[in-house]
Amino acid sequence: MTGPLIPMGYIPEAWNNVIAVLLGAGFGFTLEASGFSSSRKIMGTFYGYDFVVLRVFFTAAITALVGLMYFDYLGWADFSMMYVLPTYLTAAIVGGIIMGMGFAMGGYCPGTSFCAIAIGKIDALVFTTGLLIGIFAFSEAFPLVEKIYESGNLGSIKVSDSLGISDGVFTFILIIVALGMFFGATLVERKVKKVEY
Amino acid sequence: MNKQYLLLSAILILAGIGLMLTPKKSAVKELNPEQLLLAVDDPSRFLSTDLITERIIKKDPSLLLIDVRPAEQYKVFSLQGAVNIPLSLLFSEEAKTLLGQEGKEKVFFSNDDILADQAWQICKRIKMNDIFVMKGGVNFWFNTIMKDNPPNVTDDSKAQDLYTFRKAARQYFMGNTNQSQGNSSESEGKKEGVNVVKKTTSKSSGGGC
Incomplete structure (x- = not known):
């Protein structure tokens, strides 16, 4: 768990996995409730007939970001205690292209595929089988790709630090960008033929 | 457009404006002066050369010896298993990765206490834990253990x-x-290359969808 409660000692370390399971269950429930267990809905983002994926994930991101920023300002959470994943630029670009291709071909990302399996989707089962084969192949071929995996280490950087702006300004810009995308997505949806599924 | 969406958008924009107006906090969280003074005054950060020697011999996996002397001195002689992070490179990405390893007791050492203690104070100031200084440094180690x-x-x-x-x-x-007098032959200080352990993901959530 990356939250500040365990590192700051408010919750014992032993609860780490229990909380992870509960959060995972909540996350899965929200994905299913948002319709993310349908590959057609997810594919709507690529074809322009349904942008719910964009809306849900960006809304989640900006809501969490705004909430955390205010929690930090009020002293309820320590933003500096958050674990920021290190950025491996080359690995992120290569991995992003591969995952994007898989996403576009299969209609799922790893989380949503497991969510779809939970409600009995056969295409998700096939997708997840491929995913597990991919994990196995990657593990076995790791020595061959290790250099790419570890290249471009920029450390635990944040976009706001890279741009030299404050977190608050960056959050505001992100909100405007997100709202702009929501508005743009609505316009695209109106123009593209509705797909029934 | 739906009025509810407009209302939510307006709330988000107002929240964003509010965040822009909040004072910027310092990016680096430092130990406050009182705590730093207490820590500096506490001699428990010093580990004896005998204790370090015992842990080297027992190949203690939790021990991470960090030689903060310049690379040239490290190449000439260092303690067994020590990695070299010169003081000037203490905040390099590789050093951060190395120092960020959990479950390791990081022990700084130099020729005497001075450079090692400076490294300790810098790291302590940015709230790094499990850091120590080898009392007396390499010179004292050589004089007590090798002579x-x-x-x-x-x-x-x-x-x-x-x-x-x-x-x-x-x-x-x-x-x-x-032999009664230790001559600093190569076998005394077999050095290992900088063992950078990358991508420590003990706290990583994995993220994504």
Whole structure:
């Protein structure tokens, strides 16, 4: 768990996995409730007939970001205690292209595929089988790709630090960008033929 | 457009404007001066050369020896298993990765206490934990462990035991020899390359969808 409660000692370390399971269950429930267990809905983002994926994930991101920023300002959470994943630029670009291709071909990302399996989707089962084969192949071929995996280490950087702006300004810009995308997505949806599924 | 969406958008924009107006906090969280003073005043950060020697011999996996001297000095001689992070490179990405390892006790050392203690204070100031200083540095280590300093016959058993331990340690580092004066042969300070452990993901959530 990356939250500040365990590192700051408010919750014992032993609860780490229990909380992870509960959060995972909540996350899965929200994905299913948002319709993310349908590959057609997810594919709507690529074809322009349904942008719910964009809306849900960006809304989640900006809501969490705004909430955390205010929690930090009020002293309820320590933003500096958050674990920021290190950025491996080359690995992120290569991995992003591969995952994007898989996403576009299969209609799922790893989380949503497991969510779809939970409600009995056969295409998700096939997708997840491929995913597990991919994990196995990657593990076995790791020595061959290790250099790419570890290249471009920029450390635990944040976009706001890279741009030299404050977190608050960056959050505001992100909100405007997100709202702009929501508005743009609505316009695209109106123009593209509705797909029934 | 739906009025609810407009209302939510307006709330988000107002929240964003509010965040822009909040004062910027310092990016680096530092230990407050009182805590730093207490920590500096606490001698428990110093580990003796005998304790370090014992842990090297036992190949303690939780021990991470960090030689903060310049690279040239490290190449000439260093403690077994030590990695080199010169003081000027303490905040390099590789050093951060190395120092960020959890479950390791990071022990700084230099020729004496000065550079090592500076490294300790810098790291302590940015709230780094599990950091120590080898008391006396390499010079003291060499003089106590590698040189033969027999106790007086009137000294107590503790001093005799310590001498026995140091003698055994000397044999461990130099091989089975009874030379009284330690010459800093290559076998004493076999160095290992910088063992950078990348991508420590003990706290990583994995993220994504």
